[in-house]
Amino acid sequence: MTELPPDQTKQAMEKLCLPVVTSLEEVINPGPETLQKKPARELTIHIDRLAYIFRYVNHPEAVADAIQRLWPIFKAIFDLRAWDM
Numbered sequence: 298m299t300e301l302p303p304d305q306t307k308q309a310m311e312k313l314c315l316p317v318v319t320s321l322e323e324v325i326n327p328g329p330e331t332l333q334k335k336p337a338r339e340l341t342i343h344i345d346r347l348a349y350i351f352r353y354v355n356h357p358e359a360v361a362d363a364i365q366r367l368w369p370i371f372k373a374i375f376d377l378r379a380w381d382m
Contacts (some may be wrong), residue, residue: 299355306359310350314363317346318370325373332377340374 298309321343325332347367351360364371 303356303358306354306356307362310354310359310363313350314347317343318367321370325370329377332374337381340378
C-alpha cells in the first residue's frame with residue numbers, strides 16, 4: 298500500500314478494509330439489543346484488524362478517509378456499548 302500513488306491508495310484501502318467492515322456490519326446489523334448482548338471479543342477482533350491495517354499504511358489521507366467513512370459504524374458501537382471498557 299505504501300508503494301502505491303496517493304490516488305490509488307484510497308481505493309486499495311477500501312478494498313483491503315471491505316472484508317473486515319462486512320464482518321463488523323454483520324455483527325451490528327441485527328440491532329441495538331443484540332449488539333449489547335454480544336461478547337466484546339466479537340467486536341474488538343474486527344476493530345483491532347482495522348487498527349492494524351491503519352497502523353501500517355503510510356498515507357495519512359487514505360487512513361483519515363477510511364476512518365471518516367467508517368465512523369458511523371464505530372459511533373453506533375461506541376454509543377451502544379459506552380459501558381463496555
